[in-house]
Amino acid sequence: MRQSETFDAIVVGSGISGGWAAKELTERGLRVLLLERGRNVEHQKDYKNARKGPWEYPYRAGRTRAMVEAYPVLRRDYPLNEKNLDWWVNEQESPYTEIKRFDWYRGYHLGGRSLTWGRQSYRLSDLDFEANDREGVAVDWPVRYADIAPWYDHVEQHAGVSGSIERLPQLPDGQFQPAMPLNCAEEAIATRIAARFERRRMIPGRVANLTQPLPGRGRCQYRNACALGCPSGSYFSTQASTLPFAAATGRLTLRTNAIATEVIYDRDRKRAGGVRVMDAITHATTEYRARVVFLCASTLNSTWLLMRSATDVWPDGLGSSSGELGHNLMDHHFRCGASGISDEPKDKTVYGRRPNGFYIPRFRNLFGDKRAYLRGFGYQGSANRQGWQRMVAELGVGGAFKDAAATPGPWSVGGTGFGEMLPNHANRAFLDRTKTDKWGMPVLAIDCATGENERLMRIDMMNDMAEMLEAAGVRSVRVTDSGYSPGMGIHEMGTARMGRDPKTSVLNGHNQVWDCPNVFVTDGSFMTSSACHNPSLGYMAFTARASAFAVEELKRGNL
Amino acid sequence: MNDITRRDVLQRVTALLGGAALVGGESLAAFTFHEAARAAAMSQGIGAFTAADVALLDEIAETILPQTSTPGARAAKTGAFMALMVTDVYADRAQAVFRDGLKQVDDECRRANGVAFMSATPAQRLAVVQALDREQKSVMDARQEPPPTRAPFTPAPPTDEPAHYFRMMKELALLGFFTSEIGMTQALRYIEAPGRYDPCAPHLPGDRAWAGHA
Numbered sequence: 149m150r151q152s153e154t155f156d157a158i159v160v161g162s163g164i165s166g167g168w169a170a171k172e173l174t175e176r177g178l179r180v181l182l183l184e185r186g187r188n189v190e191h192q193k194d195y196k197n198a199r200k201g202p203w204e205y206p207y208r209a210g211r212t213r214a215m216v217e218a219y220p221v222l223r224r225d226y227p228l229n230e231k232n233l234d235w236w237v238n239e240q241e242s243p244y245t246e247i248k249r250f251d252w253y254r255g256y257h258l259g260g261r262s263l264t265w266g267r268q269s270y271r272l273s274d275l276d277f278e279a280n281d282r283e284g285v286a287v288d289w290p291v292r293y294a295d296i297a298p299w300y301d302h303v304e305q306h307a308g309v310s311g312s313i314e315r316l317p318q319l320p321d322g323q324f325q326p327a328m329p330l331n332c333a334e335e336a337i338a339t340r341i342a343a344r345f346e347r348r349r350m351i352p353g354r355v356a357n358l359t360q361p362l363p364g365r366g367r368c369q370y371r372n373a374c375a376l377g378c379p380s381g382s383y384f385s386t387q388a389s390t391l392p393f394a395a396a397t398g399r400l401t402l403r404t405n406a407i408a409t410e411v412i413y414d415r416d417r418k419r420a421g422g423v424r425v426m427d428a429i430t431h432a433t434t435e436y437r438a439r440v441v442f443l444c445a446s447t448l449n450s451t452w453l454l455m456r457s458a459t460d461v462w463p464d465g466l467g468s469s470s471g472e473l474g475h476n477l478m479d480h481h482f483r484c485g486a487s488g489i490s491d492e493p494k495d496k497t498v499y500g501r502r503p504n505g506f507y508i509p510r511f512r513n514l515f516g517d518k519r520a521y522l523r524g525f526g527y528q529g530s531a532n533r534q535g536w537q538r539m540v541a542e543l544g545v546g547g548a549f550k551d552a553a554a555t556p557g558p559w560s561v562g563g564t565g566f567g568e569m570l571p572n573h574a575n576r577a578f579l580d581r582t583k584t585d586k587w588g589m590p591v592l593a594i595d596c597a598t599g600e601n602e603r604l605m606r607i608d609m610m611n612d613m614a615e616m617l618e619a620a621g622v623r624s625v626r627v628t629d630s631g632y633s634p635g636m637g638i639h640e641m642g643t644a645r646m647g648r649d650p651k652t653s654v655l656n657g658h659n660q661v662w663d664c665p666n667v668f669v670t671d672g673s674f675m676t677s678s679a680c681h682n683p684s685l686g687y688m689a690f691t692a693r694a695s696a697f698a699v700e701e702l703k704r705g706n707l
Numbered sequence: 708m709n710d711i712t713r714r715d716v717l718q719r720v721t722a723l724l725g726g727a728a729l730v731g732g733e734s735l736a737a738f739t740f741h742e743a744a745r746a747a748a749m750s751q752g753i754g755a756f757t758a759a760d761v762a763l764l765d766e767i768a769e770t771i772l773p774q775t776s777t778p779g780a781r782a783a784k785t786g787a788f789m790a791l792m793v794t795d796v797y798a799d800r801a802q803a804v805f806r807d808g809l810k811q812v813d814d815e816c817r818r819a820n821g822v823a824f825m826s827a828t829p830a831q832r833l834a835v836v837q838a839l840d841r842e843q844k845s846v847m848d849a850r851q852e853p854p855p856t857r858a859p860f861t862p863a864p865p866t867d868e869p870a871h872y873f874r875m876m877k878e879l880a881l882l883g884f885f886t887s888e889i890g891m892t893q894a895l896r897y898i899e900a901p902g903r904y905d906p907c908a909p910h911l912p913g914d915r916a917w918a919g920h921a
Binding site: 199201202203206207208210211212213214328329330331332334335368369370371372373484493494495496497498499500501502533535536537539540541543544545546547549550551553554555556606607610611614625626627628629 | 770771772773775776777779788791792795796798833836837840841844847854855856857858859860862874877878881882883885886887888890891894895899900901902903904905906907908909910911913914915916917918919920
């Protein structure tokens with residue numbers, strides 16, 4: 149064991165939440181140690197494929213049998229391809245146990261999944277925060293929109309979110325940069341949907357890509373290659389947006405290849421004393437001490453760390469006294485919707501590759517609508533002129549065929565629903581002591597499934613989109629369900645939920661572990677319900693809020 | 708994740724699979740090693756494809772996507788791409804169907820014209836490929852269920868039956884050509900960093916499509 153070093157705060161994980169914790173805590177005067185279990189990824193310099201021509205990939209961004217063999221989880225959906233495989237976890241080194249199929253797409257490197265995320269950024273409303281209480285599902289959120297709204301403002305302004313002001317009660321507006329507008333095919337469809345359906349709106353996606361520059365970051369160049377790393381820092385990532393500000397304070401210490409194996413619990417003080425860390429390469433362990441610990445290792449990973457931090461005081465893990473640690477795992481179910489063809493406008497196309505699309509905010513089970521299931525869904529989609537791919541199934545070969553394939557086809561338009569998944573105590577993760585990872589840690593076992601509520605909702609997710617497209621004059625409308633397994637949304641949430649009562653929740657309304665108040669969990673683990681929106685903006689806001697609270701509590705001597 | 712990205716990638720991946728599920732394969736280490744070896748051996752052939760096979764694939768691809776006012780599939784080395792994809796991406800059954808199909812193209816040409824495909828005139832080659840295109844289209848269309856228009860519906864049972872070999876060839880020729888540097892920058896239009904977004908730009912008949920990013 150190495151000599152311990154002491155900091156004011158330790159942040160575990162450098163993704164969306166961890167980067168924000170590091171920024172907020174250092175800017176508020178704390179000396180912070182930021183731990184990242186994977187390797188360093190330096191902004192811009194290490195985005196090795198960012199400027200590559202698409203033709204430079206031998207399989208043109210595809211996947212070989214060898215890759216399929218090496219990645220039994222990643223291969224289940226789009227992440228397995230030759231473009232950015234470095235930014236997904238090595239599955240041989242980091243196995244987990246699937247009691248039921250659970251697709252866990254992890255990014256173990258500096259910046260985590262902030263480098264590869266979809267960047268869609270939406271606010272929850274009180275319709276979401278009040279839903280559990282109103283319907284008697286799980287437990288009540290200990291937070292309301294008024295508590296978090298200023299923090300949404302704060303993170304949107306710094307991260308840079310482009311979007312339009314819509315004045316919709318179910319999707320609060322924010323501090324937006326100018327929107328990336330709908331294209332003319334989408335605009336025509338949006339107009340017809342608004343005319344036909346009082347409560348349904350097709351709006352520009354709200355996306356963490358800059359349409360105006362911010363300090364150190366340029367505006368979007370419309371390359372639509374975000375997941376390779378952005379040369380102009382135009383989308384929000386740890387590297388582009390939070391880490392530079394944390395580093396600029398002079399109070400940040402960053403350790404990469406540093407796996408937090410355990411939060412050290414001091415039973416006399418009833419506080420965490422620090423974090424035990426294993427070097428991912430040498431396997432040497434070091435103890436770091438701090439007055440406050442922020443767990444931002446991602447949903448499941450933070451809970452896994454809490455479970456590994458068991459003592460005879462808390463034999464099922466730090467924060468386990470309620471019996472809810474590891475439970476209520478959620479995701480967003482999706483991959484179903486509808487699509488069709490729009491022939492108009494024939495004389496228009498788009499210039500530039502917009503890294504965004506349209507969004508249709510939730511309209512089910514709101515404003516007097518009542519369905520056989522609870523909650524609802526939003527849609528993401530786009531209209532694009534068809535490319536050469538449309539010719540694969542068409543009859544034809546030869547010069548005229550080739551030249552036709554090189555011109556754009558009609559507009560293909562479609563939307564995929566992203567549906568709320570209800571919190572359910574039976575959906576859980578726990579330690580599997582029969583299996584260890586490369587570093588000798590018992591792995592996580594995951595037992596999670598969707599239920600009847602999600603099954604019923606998926607029918608509407610398909611039919612409502614089909615109905616809207618048809619009402620908008622779109623032809624050849626078809627519904628699709630590509631199948632869904634929990635985890636595929638890469639929106640895993642829950643397992644250390646917030647609540648009002650330490651008997652039924654792991655965290656209080658400030659993301660503080662009830663059992664150990666100087667430990668905060670601010671990644672998706674805290675989510676009390678999933679709502680139906682892409683959740684990352686909320687992690688930013690709750691992290692910033694919890695950081696400010698922690699600093700005040702330190703000053704008050706409460707931690 | 709953004710659904711647009713997901714759908715775009717899925718669409719491409721589906722195109723790559725030749726309609727067949729992937730099973731088995733090499734280790735990742737072997738994959739890296741084979742890549743280097745393969746590049747060195749390019750002049751001799753790719754996987755089980757000989758240099759003559761690659762030349763034949765080039766000519767089949769060129770017949771599907773010939774030089775017009777822009778270069779054709781041969782100039783974009785589409786044959787080598789097709790051989791690489793079949794070797795490293797296709798499942799065993801699909802590989803066998805594809806390789807057998809390569810022989811059948813020659814057989815069809817001999818039957819129609821009395822000469823191998825490589826020795827046939829461009830007009831003879833086109834007639835052979837047109838006939839094969841009609842054949843694959845009718846085979847593949849017959850397998851296609853009409854798409855559902857409302858939920859719930861009974862999904863078609865998953866199949867690992869390989870596509871008709873000429874569908875594979877056509878799909879790989881289109882993919883290989885239109886994602887090549889020549890295809891993207893000359894047949895299509897490509898700008899690495901467009902710099903701005905125009906949601907409603909004029910499009911005149913015959914204007915080439917903008918290529919997407921990888």
